[in-house]
Amino acid sequence: MLGLLNGRLCGLVTLIVMLSACGNGDSMESFGGPTMGSTYSIKYVRRAGLPAPADVRVEVEKILTEIDRQMSTYRSDSDISRFNDLPANRCQKMPASILKLIRVGEQLSEQSEGSYDLTVEPLLNLWGFGPQGREEKVPAEQALAQARQRVGYQHLRIEGDQLCKDAAVEVDFNSIAAGYAVDTIAARLEALGIHDYLAEATGELKAAGKKLDGSPWYIALEEPRDDQQVAERIVAVDGLGLSTSGDYRNYFEQDGRRYSHTFDARAGAPITHALASVTVIHPSALMADGLSTLLLILGPERGWDYAEKHDIGAFFVIRADTGFVTRTSHAFERVTGGKTK
Secondary structure (H helix, E strand, O other), X not given: OOOOOOOOOOOEEEEOOOOOOOOXXXXXXXXXXXEOOEEEEEEXXXXXXXXXXXXXXXXXXHHHHHHHHHHOOOOOOOHHHHHHOOOOOEEEEOOHHHXXXXXXXXXXXXXXXXXXXXXXXXXXXXXXXXOOOOOOOOOOHHHHHHHHOOOOHHHEEEEOOEEEEOOOOOOOOOOOHHHHHHHHHHHHHHXXXXXXXXXXXXXXXXXXXXXXXXXXXXXXXXXXXXXXXXEEEEEEEOOEEEEEEEXXXXXXXXXXXXXXXXXXXXXXXXXXXXXXXXXEEEOOHHHHHHHHHHHHHHHHHHHHHHHHHXXXXXXXXXEXXXXXXXXXXXXXXXXXXXXXX
């Protein structure tokens, strides 16, 4: 499977007590593998009558293979790559999954006044972060101006089952595809009768039910450090998706300045504020994925205001002179209240 998300940040650490079996014949099963330029993992409690791990794995990998075929910008034959190759004023029939993500992206773009945008791929490539990026460097003003003419969610529209564009824009689902994959996998697990599970892809995850010993699925929110993984806070998750976005592992430095892989489409440049990472907890892993990116783009002040206005459960990690400080939205405290350790 070719990568969809190259170098995707994995900012969540799952803490699992692995028990092989218990007296009633139930067992904890797990499997995983490569996907989207990173990895995926599935853990679930197998009870009497539920499918074997090999059969569940087949179902999960069917989903991941199809998403890769539809949405990967790292393979030229994917649905979205073929659309990206089209000139302006053209349309292409698309699967319902892609049209769904386009609508979610439009919603997030409108709510962020254009800072979040699915069409930033020309900028990503220009700065060296995209699938066609050649060198990580600050681009020349003329090249930047030309790339910005090919960026803008308003150039996309849906007509029936077709996606159309009135400018030569390119769509990149990097900020929401993994969350969509997790939601789709979770729905399939539920359909198979599996109700106690943790599904994770490239760091985005969703958990439901309990572990084999009856304890919750505990998720550790990672402190943004390059040298090691340090748990900043641990929360119990049941029926919710979590996503962390951060700028501390994919960046370059030039002339003493740090340039993140996360872009503010309205500014046409990488973010430069002090927000190091943000975790969102939401019933939908898709929305948690997109919202964590949106809040990271907006930064510590605008992002906080957005989270409070829209009642989003968000955990902010902000750079300070003495290290890092954290801040949680009211919705985050409400959702995780009494379930941290």
